[in-house]
Amino acid sequence: MPRHLAVGLAALVAVVFSAALLLSWLSVHWRLPLVEDLMRTLHREEVRKNQDYVSNNLQLMANRLGELQARVLQLDSLGERMSGLLGLPREKAPDAPPGGQGGPFLPAGLNAELLQGEIERLEQHIERRADDLARLEAHLLEKRVADRLLPTALPVREATLSSGFGYRNDPFAGYRSRHEGIDFVAEAGTPVVAAADGVVLSAMAHPQFGNLVEIDHGDGLLTRYAHLQRIDVPPGRLLKRGERLGAVGSTGRSTGAHLHFEVRMLGVAQNPVRFLKRDQAFAQMLGR
Known part of the structure; x- marks a missing residue:
């Protein structure tokens, strides 16, 4: 390539790059409408992505909370039945409101911190109930073994x-x-x-x-x-x-x-x- 063409091409690239830098500086300094709209659009998109991420995480946490609450109800019901089989006093359940109600517990002002705190509380409750059920199961097994060893079956029929x-x-x-x-x-x-x-x-x-x-x-x-x-x-x-x-x-x-x-x-x-x-x-x- 002739030397003068190479020098001309380099000068052209330098002029375009300098013009772009100048336009960018002017746009930011003088807040040109085109660039400002572009910046707002990019900001809104970033905010939307963050909101979607937080919303998805909150929904997952809320689903997890609902699963834990259902598990607590199952464990409490099973514990009551086992206590009844063993003849043990049952814990008094709180008075229920009239009519059928249900659904997961979602605190007012829902946020990740509240949800996480409630999840941890329920997980601890489930762990305690599981330990209680393990003890009840051991008692029930002992009772069944004891019942099998007690002479309670009629030794002769039709007598x-x-x-x-x-x-x-x-x-x-x-x-x-x-x-x-x-x-x-x-x-x-x-x-x-x-x-x-x-x-x-x-x-x-x-x-x-x-x-x-x-x-x-x-x-x-x-x-x-x-x-x-x-x-x-x-x-x-x-x-x-x-x-x-x-x-x-x-x-x-x-x-x-x-x-x-x-x-x-x-x-x-x-x-x-x-x-x-x-x-x-x-x-x-x-x-x-």
């Missing part, structure tokens, strides 16, 4: 009561004597089942009780099933509530086919009715 717990006239001697169980009259061979979960402590022939099964339910609680026609379980066998252990018979000191059933705590005879009254079939039996 009638012949002798209750306490004093009676001995069927052989005729003298007043203490009867430490209750007798169920049923046909020989009628299945006899465990009244609760436990381990077979002994399964043997006894001179008084005849074929006898004793079940250990733990913590000193024991049940006896006497005068069995046969024994279907060996010592050491783990039995579930309602599982068969033998059949009604008339072995040992007995006047006829029946089941002699005892409940003992630390060796002391207890009235089996205290436990069996929870069984609906036994309650119907007492009502006959």
Whole structure:
């Protein structure tokens, strides 16, 4: 390229650049309408973007707040049901306004700081309620285990009561004597089942009780099933509530086919009715 053309092109670029700088300076200094409108437009666009960002964040926080509030209601309802199952006193709920109402709690003058504070409060509340529910669940599990170990299931079905717990006239001697169980009259061979979960402590022939099964339910609680026609379980066998252990018979000191059933705590005879009254079939039996 000829030297004079290169010099001319460079001079032209310098003139255009200088003119642009001058125009920009003049526009800012003298606030020309065209440039001022452009600056306002850019400012409004930046403000709109910031507002949209804040609005979106607030909406997300409000949605999160609504989810937490729904979770609190679910946990409170579940806690009340579990407390009812355990027989524990329930917390008194605040008086509700008349009519159906609902929806998330959105504080007046909604802003990010208020929302964040409410979210943190609800998260802490949920954490506490979760801990409470974990404790209630443990209590409920313990209660269910304890209930499974209590002899509350009727040991023989389709039977009638012949002798209750306490004093009676001995069927052989005729003298007043203490009867430490209750007798169920049923046909020989009628299945006899465990009244609760436990381990077979002994399964043997006894001179008084005849074929006898004793079940250990733990913590000193024991049940006896006497005068069995046969024994279907060996010592050491783990039995579930309602599982068969033998059949009604008339072995040992007995006047006829029946089941002699005892409940003992630390060796002391207890009235089996205290436990069996929870069984609906036994309650119907007492009502006959």
